[in-house]
Amino acid sequence: MNYKTTKILWKTFVWIVLIIGTIITLVPLFWMLxxxxxxxxxxxxxxxxxxxxxxxxxxxVEAFTTLPFGEWTMNTIFITVFTIIGTLLSCTVVAYGFARFNVRGNKTLFIILLSTMMLPSTVTMIPQFVIFRELDWINTFYPLIVPSFFGNATFIFLLRQFFMTIPTELEDAAKMDGLGTMGILGRIILPMTLPALTTVAIFQFNGAWNDFMGPLIYLSDPDDFTLALGINFFKGENNQVQWNYLMSASVISMLPSLLIFFFGQKYFIQGINLSSGIKG
Incomplete structure (x- = not known):
């Protein structure tokens, strides 16, 4: 068997696997619709x-008029927007510090930060609840928003890897022009990190928009519910689920995630490649 035939057979095999994988992925979505x-x-x-x-x-229409989905949608948008803002602000500053400030203990702190990625969320769930209860934040949006302003280990790691690819000569030139650290970060670094920031924003959007456990733990007033939590109301008494309404609401609540990924996939893929060291 010559090289050309082998290449054709390999491409055919890859296409078959991709088609089968696509069908397997789309069948549940089709069934939901x-x-x-x-x-x-x-x-x-x-x-x-x-x-x-x-x-x-x-x-x-009936699914979104039977229950106050308009109010729940606004709650979800409010929480999602502020968690994205908090994540971008905190993770950007911390990641830039790890990437550029060669101070004593930098590597040790970074290793400690990475080690927190190995902790499952169930381990920190009870301590966090106790803290927020003592702060009298239960049944408010604070427990769902405030933690995002204290960074995320995964996003800090991703942004740090991206910052490491930017030549330090650009910052040296900016310092000679009189820019300080925050000026360099705001005017030089951030415009060059749009793909990475978009990637972080997309990940955070999906996490906040589809979060069920957080609202379930901290919210008890139906007026404050999010979409992910409110959809559960279609499960009636004695486990009698209104499947058609449940799926209708699920399809609509899923659309923002699909649209954001569709329009931001160029930056998303570019950000993942650059952050992992893949270029071209």
Missing amino acids: STALKSNAEVMQFDMVWWPEDPKWSNF
Whole structure:
């Protein structure tokens, strides 16, 4: 078998694997959309119905008017926006410090920071709850927003790796022009780190927008619920789930994540490549 034939067979194999993987990924999404358009009878029908005979697009309207999803959406947007702001501010400053300030203990602190990535969230869940309870922050948005202003080990590591790829000569030239540390960071570094910052923003958006555990622990007033928590209301008494409304609400709540990733995928991929040392 010659090289050309081997290359064609390999490409064919790769394409087949990718197509199969894509189908496996899209089938649950298709099933969610089809369920969202079904009537109650079709949802409960024993025989599998892949697509309803009469799609009920009104399910989307009814799902969002039956419950106060407008208010829950605004709560989710509020929490998400401020967590993104907090994450970008804190992680950028800390990552820049680790990347550029060669002071005693820098590497030790960075290793300690990385070690926190190995701690599962369940380990810190109870101590955090006790702290926020003592601060009288339970049933407020503070426990969901304030921690983002204290950094995230994963994002700090990602941004630090990106900063390490920027030549220090640029900063030396800026210092000669009279810029201070914050001026260099704001005028020189940040404009060059847009891909990495976009990557962090996308990750943080998905984490905050789809967060269920946080609101479940700290929020008890239905007026303060987020979308992820409010969707659970479609689970009625005796576990009687309104699947068509549940899927309708899930489809709509999923759209912002898809749209943000779709429009930001160029910066997202570029940021991941540069932060991991891959260029080209």
